[in-house]
Amino acid sequence: MPGFPVAAAWLALLFVASLVGTLAARRYAIRRDLLDHPGERRSHVVATPRGGGIGIVVAMLAAMGLLAWWSPGSSVPMALAATGLLLVAGIGWLDDHRPLTPWSRLAVHAVASALLAVVAYGGNGQWAGVLVAFALSMVLVNIWNFMDGIDGIAALQALVVACAIALLADDAVSRWIALALAAACLGFLPLNLPRARIFLGDVGSGALGYLLGLTVVLAATGSGRAASPAAWALLLLPASAFFLDASLTLLARMLRGERWWTPHVGHLYQRAARAIGRHWPVTLAYAAWAVVAGALAYAIRHRPEAFIMCSGIAWYLGGGFLWLWFGSHRGRNSDLPGKQSG
Numbered sequence: 001m002p003g004f005p006v007a008a009a010w011l012a013l014l015f016v017a018s019l020v021g022t023l024a025a026r027r028y029a030i031r032r033d034l035l036d037h038p039g040e041r042r043s044h045v046v047a048t049p050r051g052g053g054i055g056i057v058v059a060m061l062a063a064m065g066l067l068a069w070w071s072p073g074s075s076v077p078m079a080l081a082a083t084g085l086l087l088v089a090g091i092g093w094l095d096d097h098r099p100l101t102p103w104s105r106l107a108v109h110a111v112a113s114a115l116l117a118v119v120a121y122g123g124n125g126q127w128a129g130v131l132v133a134f135a136l137s138m139v140l141v142n143i144w145n146f147m148d149g150i151d152g153i154a155a156l157q158a159l160v161v162a163c164a165i166a167l168l169a170d171d172a173v174s175r176w177i178a179l180a181l182a183a184a185c186l187g188f189l190p191l192n193l194p195r196a197r198i199f200l201g202d203v204g205s206g207a208l209g210y211l212l213g214l215t216v217v218l219a220a221t222g223s224g225r226a227a228s229p230a231a232w233a234l235l236l237l238p239a240s241a242f243f244l245d246a247s248l249t250l251l252a253r254m255l256r257g258e259r260w261w262t263p264h265v266g267h268l269y270q271r272a273a274r275a276i277g278r279h280w281p282v283t284l285a286y287a288a289w290a291v292v293a294g295a296l297a298y299a300i301r302h303r304p305e306a307f308i309m310c311s312g313i314a315w316y317l318g319g320g321f322l323w324l325w326f327g328s329h330r331g332r333n334s335d336l337p338g339k340q341s342g
Contacts, residue, residue, distance in 0.1 A: 011179055011180065011183040012183070014063055014180055014187070015059075017055070018059040018186070018188055019190065020187075022191050025051050025052045025054045025198065026049050026052060026197065028051070029052075030049055035048060048197070050096055050198065050199040051198070052199060053089075053092075053203045053204010053207055053208070054089070054203050056155075056207060056208065057089040057203065059183070061082055061085065063176075064082045065082075070176075071173055077119040077123075081115065081119055084115040084116055085112070085210055085211065087108050087112040088109060088112045088207055088209075089204075091105050091202075092201065093202075093203040095202040096201040109137075109138055109141050113138050113213075116214060116217055117133045118130075119221075120133035120221050123217070123221025123222055124221045124227065126221075126227070129220065133217045136232075137209075140239075143242050144242070145202065145205045146249075146267070147245065148204075150282060151193055151195060151196040151279040152189060152192050152193030152194070153279075153282070153286055154208060155189050155193075156185070156193065156284075156286075156287045158212060159186060160238065162178045162185065162215060163182050164290065165216060167298050168235055170219070170222070173222055177214065178215045194279070216232075216235045229309065230312075233308060234312070238293045238294040239290065240316060241289040241290055243316075244319045245269060248323050249266050252266065253266060268327055269286060272326070
């Protein structure tokens with residue numbers, strides 16, 4: 001692996017690559033009329049280009065290539081992960097141009113997740129890690145799509161979570177990929193926050209979920225040791241805001257007998273943004289939650305496993321209570337616009 005000056009230079013280049021790719025995607029989207037128009041399930045008020053996440057994808061493919069070059073031992077896992085990323089981003093890119101059926105997208109996501117599961121098996125040879133990696137990839141890809149609904153929230157959350165994983169990782173490969181993802185997200189954000197001039201699109205939101213799954217899998221299995229439940233829980237703690245909002249919103253919709261698989265405006269972040277009248281305060285609040293969760297994970301990383309698990313449970317219980325409390329005060333507001341492709 002390179003020294004700090006070289007690595008910093010490459011991270012700066014990845015930032016530039018993502019920024020340039022996002023600008024190019026914006027021009028392409030405008031030329032092809034690839035726009036998200038205002039509507040009852042969208043929270044923006046002007047037609048906005050989508051598909052800007054392709055810049056992040058290009059930057060991360062370059063990062064994987066660089067890592068395979070610097071560390072030949074990582075060439076196979078990087079090739080598998082890059083193939084999975086191309087599958088997830090590719091089906092998202094097609095969906096941004098012409099809506100596809102959910103089942104076709106899930107099928108492609110399953111194949112990509114299977115490739116990530118192979119990466120996990122190569123890390124420590126534990127079948128439990130294989131199952132966790134597959135399930136985690138499927139969940140994160142879809143959660144980041146669900147939670148991509150106001151300006152900046154998905155990319156900024158991914159940036160903070162990636163930085164936290166870089167701090168928690170024990171090996172250089174995991175740390176490099178996490179930092180590369182943070183740099184790529186940073187390159188996209190100037191065009192998405194505080195006011196979006198382009199949205200991630202399905203190509204970007206799905207890719208972010210998959211890439212975060214990769215960083216967690218590498219950090220959990222890259223040392224060659226069998227990852228304990230506490231290790232997985234620790235690495236997933238920074239993303240707890242998205243896990244809580246997505247899962248509790250889905251559960252609430254099921255309990256109300258709603259068509260939970262259809263687009264909706266019920267996420268807490270959507271209702272909060274409508275109540276405030278602006279996106280960026282909510283985006284920053286979710287990022288702040290991720291920062292605190294990452295700090296907690298870092299502080300307890302060397303504690304006994306039982307302590308880590310109990311701390312994680314307490315954190316999620318507290319977060320669930322806050323979700324219920326804020327939700328009850330905001331109200332459902334189901335007649336107001338909410339979903340966008342941030």
